[in-house]
Amino acid sequence: MASNGVSGLDMEKKSGGGGGVEDIYGEDSATEDQLVTPRTVSVASGYTLLRDPHHNKGLAFTEKERDAHYLRGLLPPAVLNQDLQEKRLMHNLRQYKVPLQRYMAMMDLQERNERLFYKLLIDNVEELLPVVYTPTVGEACQKYGSIFRRPQGLYISLKEKGKILEVLKNWPERSIQVIVVTDGERILGLGDLGCQGMGIPVGKLSLYTALGGLRPSACLPVTIDVGTNNEQLLKDEFYIGLKQRRATGQEYAELLHEFMCAVKQNYGERVLVQFEDFANHNAFELLAKYSKTHLVFNDDIQGTASVVLAGLIASLKLVGGSLAEHTFLFLGAGEAGTGIAELIALEISKQTKAPLEETRKKIWLVDSKGLIVHSRMESLQHFKKPWAHEHESIRALLDAVKSIKPTVLIGSSGVGKTFTKEVVEAMTSFNEKPLILALSNPTSQSECTAEEAYTWSKGRAIFASGSPFDPVEYNGKLFVPGQANNAYIFPGFGLGLIMSGAIRVHEDMLLAASEALAAQVTQENYDKGLIYPPFCNIRKISAHIAANVAAKAYQLGLASRLPRPEHLVKYAESCMYSPVYRSYL
Structure with missing residues (x-):
């Protein structure tokens, strides 16, 4: 039986010839519509069973299962449970020095x-x-x-x-x-x-x-x-x-x-x-x-925006003030940059009741041609036009930083090494705690490294990146950089849509996901300078995000799975797939 409260079901032995196994309810009933009559899935026995990745357990097949499903002699005699298999595999993976070898394994x-x-x-x-x-x-x-x-x-x-x-x-x-x-x-x-x-x-x-x-x-x-x-x-x-x-x-x-x-x-x-x-x-x-x-979601535009907004909401505990009191400068005005900017503007509008046109004015974007300003309006792509504010033309990022004096600097340019020592020092000169987010992936394209951000700001920067960086020691203090990884948002977001039977994505659902993620950051995380919770709790985090997103779907009348479950977090957890082996007897 699946553990952790998951609504999975045991395999049952197939009646009649062949000795195969049959999963009466399909692979799992997690996140499945309970009103649909489940399909019956037959699983082969013997050699074929060992080559079916959905049902193969390798050396974890018990003596009784080996007899029941014609596996006797097809496996070495040892029986290793799933935990022991996991321990062995992690040991083997750690022997590989090249990341691509680990990926292939x-x-x-x-x-x-x-x-x-x-x-x-x-x-x-x-x-x-x-x-x-x-x-x-x-x-x-x-x-x-x-x-x-x-x-x-x-x-x-x-x-x-x-x-x-x-x-x-x-x-x-x-x-x-x-x-x-x-x-x-x-x-x-x-x-x-x-x-x-x-x-x-x-x-x-x-x-x-x-x-x-x-x-x-x-x-x-x-x-x-x-x-x-x-x-x-x-x-x-x-x-x-x-x-x-x-x-x-x-x-x-x-x-x-x-x-x-x-x-x-x-x-x-x-x-x-x-x-x-x-x-x-x-x-x-x-x-x-x-x-x-359709029910559609663009992770580069909406997922990135949601995870960055969550980090900004959480960072207010460290830098003070409300979102509306901060000034944001982006390097990069593509999918990620404009997507993040729009969600920040929406959240500020929601908090202050100010119109969106007003809240956008706190947000400035720099693209490959310089600061996006009103005089460039004619030549701008449509998605950049809302960010063309009245200002003199500025070509270089450093000059934009000095002129705009942002409290938050966000990189989504896809170009590495663009947050230079001079840029970080300029940010530090007018901010007690400059917030620097170097979001471009992979690591080689990051606008700056964690070490550079902490060193050049003399340990004052609050830093997060798109790719992972190791902790940095500076002046005897250990700084743990946060990772603004979309993986915080989209799995829980998707689960929330599916468990509520949502038929459309609404921007308020993205705000709900951001707020749920920000709420998971603890004081212990803040003490290390983190603005995201650790990934080791990710399933719990995803359940909270799913619950918030589903609640918004029900509130907006976009949910089709009725009635609404009473405890959405518990319901989300109960829907989750469990990888624990099933018994095939």
Whole structure:
């Protein structure tokens, strides 16, 4: 029986020949609609069972299970329980010195023994998160063609135009609750990786399960392949995608529209589609277009914004004042920068009742051409226009910092080493505790390192980054840098949408998620200079975020799972998938 209050069910022995096992309720009833008649899933026995990652337990099969399911002789005689298997695997993983080797070992485990993979990830989340996601996933995507072994997810290319619905039906699972989709054009800070961007949806969905408790079988990674403009990949004989330049305009729009319509037709109104690592122009357009008709979420625009806003709300305990009393300066005015800026403005508007046009004036953005000001209005992309304020033109970030005198400096530029010593010293000259967020991923693209931020500010900066940094000792004091990682938000956010049966995402849900995350930061965390709680409590954090998001869905009349559960946090915890082995007797 699944532990931790999870509503999973034991496997029962199949009646009749073959001696296989049967899961009467499908893999898990967690986050499943209880009104739907469950499907019956038959699981093979013997050699085939050992090669089924959903049900394989390796050496953890007991003597009785080995007899019942024709495994006698197919395994060495030792019986190792799941905890011992986990201990052995962690020992082996730590022997690898190269992060990509650890990544490949984890992917091999996921393809061999799904429950053990998730148990390992949940129990060792702080150590393994950088392995299965940023920064290592960036390198994995760059080398995906070379390390490709077995497809994980659906590849929908221009070749499938006109038959995407048929392609979706090729996926073995029918009850899909979340799809993470990319077109590979802007993978982290690494640019166009085309079809090799599949590492991102695969990684994100493993976090949906480990951190947010969604069933692995309810998750579908998708890569839309419309070609690539990466010359290196086009010349690479091992490249796994279409060898042509990117389709754009009508051809691109039609493929995406067919995909979105097919998803809704095949999986229903309540399937969550999460857009991931699309280039700016497509990201904003797709979100605007489909947010009215589908349950969609863009992690780069909305997830990043929500996690950063949570850090800002939490940081007020350290820097004082309200959000409205602070001045914000961004380096980077793409998806992340404008998304964060808009959510900050919304939160200030909600707190002060001031109109959004007013609250935006506390927020300044710098792009590759300098400070975004009113005189540049004609040449600005539409998503930058709300941030064009009256001010003289300024080209350099340092000059913008000196002129605007922000209390908060946020980097989302994708360009490393841009928060220079002079910039950090300028921030420190007019702030007792400057708040510096270097958010660009992977680590090589970070605007500055934790050590640089603490050293150049003489230990006064409150710092958080997108990629992980080790603690820093300065003047005898240990500083622990926070990580503004989207993994704090999207797994719990998605769980909240799914458990409430939400049919649309509303901006108030993003604010609810931010407030729930900020509320999880303890005094002990603040004492170390942290503005985010540690990842070791991530499932508890996700349950609180899910509860807040679900409550907002019910309040806004966007929830379709009725009646509303009385205790939403407990309900969220009860919905979570457990990786503990089932008994097959």
